[in-house]
Amino acid sequence: MRPTLEFSSGYGRVLTIAAGVVGLVAVVAVAVQDGLGEVVRALPPTGAIVLLVWVLFWRPAVVVSDGGVLVRNPLRSTHVPWPTYLGLTVQWSLVVHTTDGDVTAWAAPRSSGTAARMRRSHDDEVVATPTKDGRLPATAEDVAAAIGDRHRALVDAGYLRDAEQAREAAGIRPERHWHVATIAALVLLVGAAVAVLVTA
Known part of the structure; x- marks a missing residue:
């Protein structure tokens, strides 16, 4: 039996980590400047962006076995x-x-x-x-x-x-x-982000 090989994008992983760090910094900045109430409003759009970057650039792979x-x-x-x-x-x-x-x-x-x-x-x-x-x-x-x-x-x-x-x-x-859980999470976060932007 030969080893299983998993191919994925190294650039995509770096991009996802960078997006996560930027998202975290943005949420902390909102908390410091505007208080915890605004953090609740900042989380859905930030979460949607980070999850989308993960879905597009970290998760995809080809596994050969x-x-x-x-x-x-x-x-x-x-x-x-x-x-x-x-x-x-x-x-x-x-x-x-x-x-x-x-x-x-x-x-x-x-x-x-x-x-x-x-x-x-x-x-x-x-x-x-x-x-x-x-x-x-x-x-x-x-x-x-x-x-x-x-x-x-x-x-x-x-x-x-x-x-x-x-x-x-x-x-x-x-x-x-289909990645049902991922799709559901994306729909929920995007929906919440839209609701936040509409009520801004």
Whole structure:
């Protein structure tokens, strides 16, 4: 069994932490200048902004494992079991092709032309190194290479020999799940923020 690889944006994590710090400073400043009554009014818009930044930039990821590929986008996740995997392409971001349609990965944008040229000029077997929490930097090219490598390894080991028959017999399909709690929290916070701004 090979290790599970999780690809996400390091820039997105820095941006989310910065948004959280700015939000906290803003709330403390309101408390000092205007009192606790105004803090209650400042919390919904601040919370909505920080949560939105987290949803868009921290949470998205692509997880590659022996069980398949998990594409975690801001509002919905899709697990692609290997028997349903048909291939991938790199467009503006990574697109995973499945027996049930295409899945675009929010967390894996295509690298810039400059980054691609730098990569080619330093092509001594470039290996992505994980961060301290085990995450890997996500570019569409790196994620595509990891998915292709894992798929080939499973095919070579014979694990996907009868994938089509197994898929049809067991009704295996990509599994899609909406992030209901996240969506509900966003709706509540945005609604509260609008109410605060209207009554200002």
